[in-house]
Amino acid sequence: MTIADVKSILNAELRCGNSLDAEVHNACGSDMMSDVLAFVKDQSVLLSGLVNTQVVRTAEMMDMVCIVFVRGKEPTPEMIALAEERGMVLMTTPLRMFTACGLLYQNGLSGGDA
Amino acid sequence: MHYDVPGDDFTRAGEASGAVKGKLKQLGFPADVIRRVAIAMYEGEINMVIHAGGGTADVEVDPDCVRITLTDQGPGIPDLDLAMQEGWSTATETVRNLGFGAGMGLPNIKKYSDTLDIDTAPGEGTTMRMAVFVNQ
Numbered sequence: 001m002t003i004a005d006v007k008s009i010l011n012a013e014l015r016c017g018n019s020l021d022a023e024v025h026n027a028c029g030s031d032m033m034s035d036v037l038a039f040v041k042d043q044s045v046l047l048s049g050l051v052n053t054q055v056v057r058t059a060e061m062m063d064m065v066c067i068v069f070v071r072g073k074e075p076t077p078e079m080i081a082l083a084e085e086r087g088m089v090l091m092t093t094p095l096r097m098f099t100a101c102g103l104l105y106q107n108g109l110s111g112g113d114a
Numbered sequence: 115m116h117y118d119v120p121g122d123d124f125t126r127a128g129e130a131s132g133a134v135k136g137k138l139k140q141l142g143f144p145a146d147v148i149r150r151v152a153i154a155m156y157e158g159e160i161n162m163v164i165h166a167g168g169g170t171a172d173v174e175v176d177p178d179c180v181r182i183t184l185t186d187q188g189p190g191i192p193d194l195d196l197a198m199q200e201g202w203s204t205a206t207e208t209v210r211n212l213g214f215g216a217g218m219g220l221p222n223i224k225k226y227s228d229t230l231d232i233d234t235a236p237g238e239g240t241t242m243r244m245a246v247f248v249n250q
Contacts, residue, residue: 031213032213032214032216033213033214034213034214034215034216034217034218034219034222035216035218037153037156037157037218037222038200038216038218038221038222038225050212050213052124052125052212052213053125053128054124054125054127054128054160054212054213054214055213057127057128057131057132057156058156058213060128060132060135060152061128061131061132061135061149061152061153061156062149062153063145063149078125086132
């Protein structure tokens with residue numbers, strides 16, 4: 001699916017980024033950046049309820065292209081500026097983590113290799 | 115390449131790793147090498163900010179190898195074997211609330227680098243030398 005599909009499925013609002021037609025195949029959901037760095041491999045979408053600049057930094061190091069903030073969390077202006085610099089898409093959804101992950105999985109995004 | 119890693123501003127942790135990642139991209143290094151360097155260095159940078167009040171990062175780039183040296187004047191690591199175990203962490207609740215401190219930092223650095231050498235002693239700071247080879 002595309003990032004635009006992710007946005008639509010999650011009823012999300014865009015906060016920055018314009019590469020909505022980029023294809024994504026894998027996602028992961030975590031509030032623990034340590035775990036994202038340790039266990040994630042080749043996922044392009046990060047779902048998180050954590051809001052600080054290190055979420056964007058972590059996604060950057062992992063070559064992720066899109067971050068979805070769950071539970072209506074809003075990225076800070078610093079996070080948006082950093083994501084824009086890196087060409088990353090940030091969006092926010094009112095959905096909770098479990099529901100957001102479930103909907104994306106149901107619509108074809110995988111969790112990647114264990 | 116030399117970078118100062120400020121210890122008083124968590125929001126800036128990762129600036130050096132991000133800059134190195136950009137340089138390696140410009141130099142045309144393979145994507146998997148760049149990612150391994152970025153993750154290992156970023157984890158080290160976060161550790162310096164969380165535990166040691168910041169430090170310095172020096173990066174040497176050869177066509178076949180990227181070498182990173184992270185140096186801090188922090189409290190040192192009292193039991194390195196314990197610190198290398200997954201899940202062991204001395205991070206504060208505040209750090210955990212920021213999304214770190216799961217005890218995966220050092221194991222992760224070891225996982226993503228090809229060589230890792232740590233000089234540390236209580237009260238004497240820590241120097242971490244890591245290398246990522248291009249053809250491994």
